[in-house]
Amino acid sequence: MSEPFNQIDVQTPPVRRILVVDDDPDINRLLRARLTARGYEVSTAASGEEALALLADTISDIIFLDISLPGINGLQTLAEVRRRGLDAAVIMTTAFGSEQIAVEALRQGANDYLRKPFESDEFRRVLECTVQRLELERQNRVLRQQLEAHHRRLLSEMERAAEVQARLLPQIAPALSGFQLAAECIPARDVGGDFYDWQQPAPHLLSFWLCDVMGKGLDAALLMATVRAVMRAVVRHSPPAEAMRYVTNALIEDLMQSGRFVTLFLAQLDTTSGRLASIDAGHGLAFVRRADGAVETLNDRRGLPLGIVPDEQYDQRETILNPGDALVVYSDGLVDARIDLDLTPHVLADQLYGANSALAMLDRLVTLLAPVQMPPDDMTLLVVYRKTGQG
Template sequence: MSMDRILLMLEHAENRRLLEAWLARSHAVLPAGTEDSLDTPFDLGIIDGRALSRLWERVQARRRAEQPVLLPFLLLTARHNVTMDSARVWQSVDELIVTPIEKVELEARVRILLRARRLSVQNAALHRQLEAELTRAAAVQASLLPDRCPVLPGFDLAARCLPAREVGGDFFDWQEPEPGVLTLTLGDVVGKGMPAALLMATIRATLRAVAHQNRPAATVDLAQRALATDFDRSGSFVTLFNAELEVTGRRLTYVDAGHGLVFIRRRDGAVAELLPRGLPLGIFPDERYEEGVVHLDPGDVLVLHSDGLIDACRDRPLTSAVLAGVLDSASGAEEIVERLVRLPGLAGPPPDDLTVVVLRCLESDEPVVVPAGMERMAAAVRTIPSRVASVASVRRWMADLLSAWAVSAEVASDLVLAVTELCTNIIRHGYRGEIEGEIQIHLTRGQDAIRVTVLDTAQPFSIAEAAAPPPEGLAEGGYGLFLIQRLVDEVSTESPGGRGNRTVLVKYERPRS
């Protein structure tokens, strides 16, 4: 078993000699010869007031570099100095001991701090393991969503699901049980994170199993009965919109189980809301659901969304009429989805899972246009605090996820480097040392392109301004932004409402002709 390493930074020669003699029996003692000794690996630093005043910035930087792992420091100070600027002192040290030194007290303080260090290292390892498990869970959940948009004569379909955490309780689904028929579902499980995600997977599987030979009302009734025990045990419920589209007749038969966030924007601009026709699944096991029927005419647009869109727009009322206005002049379902997702002007992670599904009835002879690179979909999301040490977790998460998606090593390497450089620049030059901020990274994979959307609440900046290095050389952080543009195929950044940044990177998996 390796010995704990203790770095002595004591300018008082007698104290240094005494502590080295006491501690060397059971620890690896490292006398600090120069300031660079702080860069050597150690588990505990023991420092006196003079050394702390001289090395203040170096100690702070060394502790930050170890985050989220604790690197403890023990301060030796004379009794008359105990009242020194305590707020400043406790930013760099975890314990203090007053001279003259008592050996028993010293050993006790050292033992406590080293134990805290070991627990911190163990917690960090467990956290990395949890991150890896969440990454795998996010990849699995992303694989449960439809991997491609069906080509429907006379219709254009698109969707997006953005979980508030790595995994979430929102989902959408569609199937073609027979030619000319499409089943369409959007569900919102109460809650967020892993519990909601597990229930979401169960609900989705149940609906898929019963939908093939049943109409929407029968499908929801059967799912309610099959899931009664799961709802009872979890104490949860789900709002659900389940519909069946007869493509030829443009007839939509639907059940709205307590969802209520569905509307049709007619070709003439009128808005028709599809009201709930029953309670959410999981409220009453004997609830029975009634079907509604609407016809879609050329130019009509059906919009489904979860309450995450409303929660993300807390500063303004978000009615169906307001949302319908966003659709004006949009060229396709994918563009409508993109507009709705961007509507909140999010400068950070969404407060709740956010899902949007759009079905557009095409005008006569209008071709179905599937956006390049978006014929199939896979998505994942990651949130980190605004600390440089957290960037390593993004690197691991992306590498694992892109490997699971079977992305080529070259494309994956470029994307990982571009995103980690971007996050580092946001932390250093956007947040400027603020550790309470967050950065959220969304990955979406299409047929031949990977799209990365990075949201933050830092100071606004523009990647475009760093398009080329200045002749006299690069400023600190400039090379990172310059490099990002060379690693990806498309890059854009905006500051919604003048606060925070929304940066989008696109990398094509195959060369563009």
């Protein structure tokens, strides 16, 4: 797990080393004396060339840099200091009447300037302000670096969580006599709260479900893992009505405490007869597209989502899937992503015209999301298709 951010240390070493650059030895001695008295380690240079040579070997926190220097002048020395990317504050020193040059130095990267002769109060103010700014900049730099490292760790953990969640989804559809099954889950973020799953308790029976945990992201994904574990443990051979009683009893306490709810479509298919028994717990997004194009919705006995009330009773609905019929179950992420298309069951059923396999139907529906750059919610689709005699 990542280190909690409020425990990250942003301390930086104190400002200690100062370089004074001036061709006037009296100025060098004066500044050295004032700065040494304040506890700083001071070195001096009489030219820009000498200063740059010293800076190549010794780290300085603050540089007092005279504008008028022999050879390389103060502005040229300042430019080289900034080109090297040295972590040092620069205070330009200038004779009275040269303020315009000092302003130009500020534009080129100096932190402040002092006029000669140095008044005691102004010297103290400029030095203290420069030290405070330098320490704050360094702390902010360390903080940004630690924030970036923390963010990279979070991204890495989210990527691993997404990989784990993807592996929790069924990887291979079971072989079903006379039927095809296809499904896909597309989270709006790295991880999400939608999922589908299935179990085959007997060669002629398929239990399957599609769940949508309220919300998205990591918190929804954590609750999704809990719901998945419960579903896998209690569904097994039980028909939907019986399985829902187990599911409700197992999940209600966690859902009520978390303040979350889960919509669920749970079904069991008997492949020998085509009988489909299903329960809709607040989901409402399932329909059968008949072979002749007619649409039969399956939400007329819809109950409340899991987690709303502890004693909700769910009615089981039954229908027959005949050759050429397809059951389509989906989450509201599909509808929300394309509100411009008003994706009612009839509109979605029209998209399936001419598709003659579960995978082809799934691809038709997933293609609807192609223009969407960032889906507003997780999107999950599940298609069960009963093959025709020629299929």
